Each structure stands twice: as C-alpha cells, then as structure tokens.
Amino acid sequence: MLKAEDNEILTRVSRGTPMGDLMRQFWIPFLIDSEVEPDGAPVRVKLLGESLLAFCNTEGKFGLIAENCAHRRASLFYGRNEGCGIRCIYHGWKYDIDGKCVDLPSEPAASDFKSRVSITAYPVRAHGGMLWTFMGPDPSSAVLPQFEWTGVPRENRYFSRWQQECNYAQCVEGEIDSSHVSALHQVLHPKEEYHATSIWGSSMRNDTAPSWKVDETPYGVALGARRDAAGGTSLWRVNHFLMPFYTMIAPEIGRFINMRMWVPADDEHTWGIGVSYRPETPLTAEDMYQLGSGPLSPYIPLIPGTMRPIYNADNDYMIDRQKQRTETYSGIPGTRAQDSAVIESAGAIADRTLERLGTSDTAIIAMRRVAINAAKALRDEGTIPAATRDGSVYDIRSHSAIMPDGVDFDDDPEFLRRMKMDRRPRELAATEPSR
Ligand code: FES
Ligand SMILES: [Fe+2]
Structure with a gap:
C-alpha cells in the first residue's frame, strides 16, 4: 500500500504538482x-x-x-x-x-x-x-532521449497510439509487473499455444511466483524477474522503468522489441504509444502480421475516428464467459485488452492506500519509490534528474535469457551486453553525471 500523500504525488500531473513539475523537466513524446x-x-x-x-x-x-x-x-x-x-x-x-x-x-x-x-x-x-x-x-535544460529505435530506419519500426482510460502510473505498473503474465495472459490449452513451444513460455507458465532483483539506474530502475526453468536453469527476464513514464519489457528470444510510452493526457487518461522494432533489420511480414492482427499483437484496434480501443469498459472488454471456461484465462480477446481490463477496472486513479502488496510486487514498489523520490527531490531540493541531460542513458534494451541457477542477471557480462550496458545497472547509477 501507499500513503495517501504518496499516491497523490505519484499520480497527479497538472502544473504545480510534484510529478507534473518533474515530467515538465523532460521532453515528452x-x-x-x-x-x-x-x-x-x-x-x-x-x-x-x-x-x-x-x-x-x-x-x-x-x-x-x-x-x-x-x-x-x-x-x-x-x-x-x-x-x-x-x-x-x-x-x-x-x-x-x-x-x-x-x-x-x-x-x-x-x-x-x-x-x-x-x-x-x-x-x-x-x-x-x-x-x-x-x-x-x-x-x-534537457536533451531528447536516445532510445535505440530513434536511430533505426523507418522500415525497422512500427508505431501505435491509443487512449488508456486510467492514470499513467497504472499503465506503467501493469507493464513492469512480470508476475501477471503467468495468470492474466495464459491460455488453457497450451499445446496449441505459441508460449508452450519454448522453454521461455513454459517457464513463464509454470513458475507463477518469480523472485526479483531490482537495480536503480541513471534512467530509473532495472527490474529482474527470475523463474525456475528446466534442468537446473533459471529464466531471467529484465524489464525497465525509465523516467518519467517509459517501460521496456523483455521480448521473447528472437522476437521484435517493444517499448511503450505512457504519456499522461490528464490525471485520469493516458496516451499509450507503442513502438516495435528490430535493431538491425526491417520488420518482417510475420512481424507485421503479429503487430497488426496476430494472436500476440501488442496493439488493439480502435473505434474508427477515435483513439479509443474497441475493447473498452463500456462493453466489459468483450469478455466471453464461455471462452473463459474453455480457452483463455481471462476470456478477453488479446493481451492488450486483457491488460486494459485489469488496469482500468482498478479505477481512474487506483486507491493505493487499500492495496495488499506481496513479494511479487517488488518491481512495482521499486518503480514507485524511484518516481516518488524524484518528484520529491525536485519539489524539496530543486534536483533535476540527470537523465534529462544525458540522452544516452536511454540507449538500452530489456532482455531475457536462460541462465545457470545461482547466477544473477547482473553478474553475467553477456546479459549486460545484450542490454547494451557495459557495467551493472547500479554501478552506472553511481557514476551518473552531476548537475
Ligand atoms: S473565438 Fe472569435 S476568432 Fe476565435
Ligand atoms: Fe500484460
């Protein structure tokens, strides 16, 4: 749970609020x-x-x-x-x-x-x-963030934009929350499902209680979730929260990379902006199928002429109770609509004073701490995050890999290299440029 005062700091974004003033220190897409x-x-x-x-x-x-x-x-x-x-x-x-x-x-x-x-x-x-x-x-006073996708050719990336009917922080929390993948997005007949065909998918499915390792960084926080995998190995999946409202979620090995921007429209509405890209090659026809209409599409269709998703609260996200009994865990079509149903149904601004957080919420707690502390530091000491002046800290990736048991993601130089980091996240944080 969060104190009422901290929930206000985390969620309110108008001019003159701590978080609203913090966000106004960054370039905003x-x-x-x-x-x-x-x-x-x-x-x-x-x-x-x-x-x-x-x-x-x-x-x-x-x-x-x-x-x-x-x-x-x-x-x-x-x-x-x-x-x-x-x-x-x-x-x-x-x-x-x-x-x-x-x-x-x-x-x-x-x-x-x-x-x-x-x-x-x-x-x-x-x-x-x-x-x-x-x-x-x-x-x-601020520079543009140098996300990897900002430097790739147009044919390597695909954008989508839509309206989310809740506060931005719920959207961020829903993305970095690795543990919900084992419930919300599951299908009931895995033999027919893409996820069941890989160690990655079966581990995500079978280990429903990941353990966490979180590292504060110059851009925000790296959130490592470890799950048991086959034969004495672990699946590490590292997501990032990047200030002030970005999320990077580890893709399945070999798949295109997704990043999301959760830009507050106001306290109770958010622009979801997604970019999917391949760093070195154009998106393939299969990628475009997945992005547009495939079963794992990260995006959802909109009501024509609006930015409002077809699956929304007014139609209960088109939940199908029969499918919920026989086909999918949620009965709601598509991962994005499933995510919307759970984050928006918590209320336009979730009352975090009523929550009961467990160990699976470690990433959420870390993200809130980083965001709230940055807002308070600006309010109380005038401290502006160093990430506003060094766009290169955003040039990273999320990553997932099967690793031997007992090795943490940030002890493995190869894992760090895949995230485009030359040192452990917390060592990077210790050397961030000063004002
Ligand atoms: S309201 Fe008169 S010109 Fe715009
Ligand atoms: Fe999700």
Missing part, C-alpha cells in the same frame, strides 16, 4: 510524425492536463498550441490550417506555431491589438519518427 501533415487537419492532444492542438504549417514546421482561441474560446480544432497558421473559424483570428496572433480581421486594420494577443505554445522537435515537446521552463 506526443504524436507519431505522420499524424500531421503540412496544412492538414490539426490533432487534439491533451497533455499533462492541458488541452493542446498539434499541427504542421505550410512550411512543414510543427506547432503545439493551446486548443482554444484567445478571442472567445472557440476550439481551433475546427480551424483552417493555411498560410503558415491556424485560423479560428468563428471570427477568423489566426495563430502561428509560436502561438502569436498574426491576423485579426475582426478589428480595424489600423489597430495594433493583435500584437498583444497570443496563446500558449510549446516547442516541438521531430526525433525518431515522433514529435516531442517540452512543457517546462527551459527547453535548453
């Missing part, structure tokens, strides 16, 4: 770059409780401005994106990507009123196929 095009339709993007509008102007420059017009508050979502600006359709006031009012046709031509009118605008950078913004005081 908010759209896939192909979602806006020059003079194309603007896209509503709620971020950290602020209603914003993203667009690409005539010159191909990206803007992220307040959604509502300074005049009488009409939404600029309906505006005309033309001539290097967005024009409000109510009375024609026009704004550029910096939020400055550049035309004000409803006032006399001689008036200098427009020079005194502007709306909020945040800087935008294109990086790795995504658009990023900085909502804090000084964009030059």
